[in-house]
Amino acid sequence: MINELKAPQEVPLEGTNPFELRVELSKGVSESVVKQALETGDLGFLHSFTTGSAVDGPGVRLVAWTAGCQFRCLYCHNPDTWNMMNGMAIPLERAIAEVSKYRHGLKIMSGGFTLSGGEPLMQDRFVVRLLTAAKGMGIHTALDTNGYLGEHLSDEELDQIDIVLLDIKTWGRARHRHLTGKDPGPTLEFARRLAQRGKTIWLRYVLVPKLTDDENDISHIAAFAAGLGNVERVDVLPFHQLGRYKWEKLGIDYKLNEVEPPAHDLVERVCGQFRSAGLKAY
Numbered sequence: 208m209i210n211e212l213k214a215p216q217e218v219p220l221e222g223t224n225p226f227e228l229r230v231e232l233s234k235g236v237s238e239s240v241v242k243q244a245l246e247t248g249d250l251g252f253l254h255s256f257t258t259g260s261a262v263d264g265p266g267v268r269l270v271a272w273t274a275g276c277q278f279r280c281l282y283c284h285n286p287d288t289w290n291m292m293n294g295m296a297i298p299l300e301r302a303i304a305e306v307s308k309y310r311h312g313l314k315i316m317s318g319g320f321t322l323s324g325g326e327p328l329m330q331d332r333f334v335v336r337l338l339t340a341a342k343g344m345g346i347h348t349a350l351d352t353n354g355y356l357g358e359h360l361s362d363e364e365l366d367q368i369d370i371v372l373l374d375i376k377t378w379g380r381a382r383h384r385h386l387t388g389k390d391p392g393p394t395l396e397f398a399r400r401l402a403q404r405g406k407t408i409w410l411r412y413v414l415v416p417k418l419t420d421d422e423n424d425i426s427h428i429a430a431f432a433a434g435l436g437n438v439e440r441v442d443v444l445p446f447h448q449l450g451r452y453k454w455e456k457l458g459i460d461y462k463l464n465e466v467e468p469p470a471h472d473l474v475e476r477v478c479g480q481f482r483s484a485g486l487k488a489y
């Protein structure tokens with residue numbers, strides 16, 4: 208059944224830009240196919256591919272954006288990726304073929320393949336099989352995740368991933384629940400496990416004025432990250448409004464209409480906090 212599925216012909220795999228709105232691309236896919244896909248990884252639900260990214264891991268990256276996320280971050284730039292059925296149903300073999308097309312170029316440019324989302328681990332079987340295939344082609348692999356479902360990966364499966372781009376959203380249970388709708392514990396536990404296994408982390412922190420700029424919270428995150436010993440760098444990502452139109456189009460209540468991107472001084476202060484803890488921050 209899965210092998211007969213094709214992505215909608217009129218929607219190209221490659222997105223026109225990282226903030227393209229894509230909805231209901233798997234509308235006709237039955238529940239039993241979805242269930243089977245999640246169990247086997249024979250089929251994935253992807254928002255799009257992006258080529259030539261310079262910000263999603265080392266070197267130049269091919270990025271596959273998965274659909275489906277269990278967080279509901281107030282600052283999310285891509286709420287169309289919350290619902291798995293908004294993504295295109297792509298057979299694993301087709302996704303592997305897409306990665307394979309770029310394998311020589313990615314190696315020449317010291318880059319690799321990154322799976323991002325959405326939250327990729329909502330489709331952990333597909334993710335593991337795709338990353339394993341990429342690794343088998345000699346391609347550097349990265350997983351960009353909020354870490355909440357990290358326990359879905361065995362130690363052997365983690366070995367297929369060269370680097371984890373781990374999003375830590377904020378500090379403290381109440382704040383984390385307010386910001387994302389979920390507890391922070393599983394993410395922090397996943398970070399500790401990655402540290403125990405010596406897996407490199409690039410930590411990502413979205414900086415939103417008056418929402419994630421609390422000095423005390425950031426000190427805690429910086430101390431936690433520095434204590435892990437495997438955080439190679441921290442990327443402080445300034446909030447922007449490029450995804451706002453998606454909230455409007457999807458009819459979801461957006462709480463950050465009035466929020467401006469952080470001023471340069473604030474970005475520097477936060478980077479400085481991570482640096483003071485002994486981390487490289489950009």
Ligand code: SF4
Binds near residue numbers: 277278283286324
């Ligand atoms: S984890 Fe990422 S995709 Fe999910 S809601 Fe948060 S920002 Fe959006």
